[in-house]
Amino acid sequence: MAELETRELEYFVAVAEELHFGRAAARLAIAQPALSKAIRRLESRLGVQLLVRSSRHVALTPAGEALLHHGRHALNAVSAAIEKARRAVDRQAHLRLVIKPGGDANLLSGILAAYADQPDARQVDILFGGATDRADHVRDGRADAALLYVPFDDMTGLDHVTLTVEGRVAILPPDHRLAARPEVTLADLAQETLPRWKGVRWTGAPEGGLGPEVTDAAEVLHMVRLGRTIAMLPRSLAQPTHPDLVYRPVTDAPHSELVLAWARDDRRPMVASFVAAAVDAAGTA
Known part of the structure; x- marks a missing residue:
């Protein structure tokens, strides 16, 4: 890389993900002043401000957001190239x-x-x-x-x-207003509280109330049983069904x-x- 070394990119990604120079330095096992100096040097060479710093917080600029997105892929590509080179000779x-x-x-x-x-x-x-x-x-x-x-x-x-x-199903508590219906539509779910999937930008679900953040189907089902949210999942991820919940096809949901x-x-x-x-x-x- 003519303008960006791999190590510098690793430093920036760590700071951008942690949004804290101290935590990023600990993660990288380097001194915080050295990390701060490396990021300032990187910004100077690229000619853009990547981070907004204050005494209380660190935030990404639009340029920083772009470098984080593409930088992650670049680091993945480097790691993959090294791993594939090693595995290419392993019969x-x-x-x-x-x-x-x-x-x-x-x-x-x-x-x-x-x-x-x-x-x-x-x-x-x-x-x-x-x-x-x-x-x-x-x-x-x-x-x-x-x-x-x-x-x-x-x-x-x-x-x-x-x-x-496959199609998708709505997962509901048995006393939910939609539970008695044989099937539901996206419009039926539009005003419902739905979970936020960590790291997923779009699920095809309507934008309802702001529900709990979840990372997998097991967490979703637990939150539905607690009455904190309803959910919409691909049919196969809703199996096996839970006896305390109701499953209804969402007839107009985008297929997965x-x-x-x-x-x-x-x-x-x-x-x-x-x-x-x-x-x-x-x-x-």
Whole structure:
């Protein structure tokens, strides 16, 4: 990088994520004055102000927001390049698939069986990620492939194939005003309190009341049982159903897609073979 070194980018991303020079310095294991000096030097060389500093807080400028967004992807790309270079010479490398618990629409067993029948099949290591970080596992080389949900997951830098398309259901307490209906619409949910998914910008749900922040389906169901929110989930993520809750189809909600994703520049036969087996097992060829 002519104007931006990888280490400087790491420093900036740490400060931008922590919004606190002391915490960022501790995270990076460097002295706070050295970190502050590095950020000022970076701003001077780029000719833009990245951070607004005061005695009480640190905030990102629009330029800082842009550098944080693209800087994360750049650091992921560097990490992925290093990891893939190391793994390219490892003929015994396992294939690493990242999923979230319950996030396979009951397809994973069939996919693994179909892949095991391939003559070049490798051992598959299953990794578990959170609601929004699984794509990053692929981008930074921690995983070779991921099961993701479109449109919820960030697909930047990834190729993917759709394994199944499904509708969504509203999850309600049994005494809710909509519970007696056989199905509901987005308009029915428009005034309801809905959860905020951490790290997800758009879910296709109407903008209702400001509900609790959640990170996975288990948290959502717990909050619904407590009466703090209702929820709208892809049908497969709402399984198994909970006996204390009511599930109703949302007839006009945008469909969600369960996809198998891999890095856009990954042309390894191991990954291609796994993708082909998944497509065959899911019946989407």
